[in-house]
Amino acid sequence: MKLFDISSNISIRVFAICTIIIWLSYAVYLPPLAQSPDIKGLIDEAYDMYILEHPNVSKQQLEERLILSLYFSYVKVLILIIAGVTAGFLIIRYNKIGRIIALVLCIIMLGSRVFSLLIAYPNIVDRLRAIYIFLLSRTPLAIIHKDIIAPIFFILSIVYLFKKSVAQKFIRVRT
Numbered sequence: 824m825k826l827f828d829i830s831s832n833i834s835i836r837v838f839a840i841c842t843i844i845i846w847l848s849y850a851v852y853l854p855p856l857a858q859s860p861d862i863k864g865l866i867d868e869a870y871d872m873y874i875l876e877h878p879n880v881s882k883q884q885l886e887e888r889l890i891l892s893l894y895f896s897y898v899k900v901l902i903l904i905i906a907g908v909t910a911g912f913l914i915i916r917y918n919k920i921g922r923i924i925a926l927v928l929c930i931i932m933l934g935s936r937v938f939s940l941l942i943a944y945p946n947i948v949d950r951l952r953a954i955y956i957f958l959l960s961r962t963p964l965a966i967i968h969k970d971i972i973a974p975i976f977f978i979l980s981i982v983y984l985f986k987k988s989v990a991q992k993f994i995r996v997r998t
Contacts, residue, residue, distance in 0.1 A: 829986060830989045830992055835992060838980075839912070839914035839921075841976070842907065842911035842980070843908050843912065845972075846903070846907025847908060848968065849903065849907070851965075852965075903928065906924060907925075909924065911925070919994070922984055926984050930981065932977050933977050936970075
């Protein structure tokens with residue numbers, strides 16, 4: 824008998840609970856829905872820089888574009904959170920769809936991290952330095968969560984869910 828069986832019912836439930844917690848932790852990155860004075864200040868600063876390249880854009884047009892992109896970001900993060908939490912609950916029920924959703928979400932999240940690094944390829948060292956020196960001093964929890972804990976969790980999730988002994992638990996859908 825193995826000391827710790829990763830395909831046991833308890834292990835799968837613990838994994839599902841961890842999945843739910845990880846995805847709920849992304850709620851702190853939801854942008855605010857209401858315009859605050861901070862957002863207005865950012866729009867003023869952005870306009871001063873944006874007007875240099877696009878002189879024909881009014882402050883109102885830039886504000887509308889930024890607010891629209893903010894709402895798009897909000898919806899995108901909200902959909903990811905809902906899908907991740909749903910996957911966690913479906914994994915608890917040993918539903919094959921939950922496993923598939925979790926795998927797809929993990930691959931999407933890892934792919935987006937890799938893609939963002941590849942886009943900055945010529946300047947990747949400078950970008951990593953900026954992330955880990957500048958931003959780590961300002962927002963250490965966000966950097967630790969998004970750039971260390973979450974990618975490790977996603978990699979381990981993919982490995983875990985692809986394990987043959989774990990995957991066999993999801994063949995039959997229990998009700």
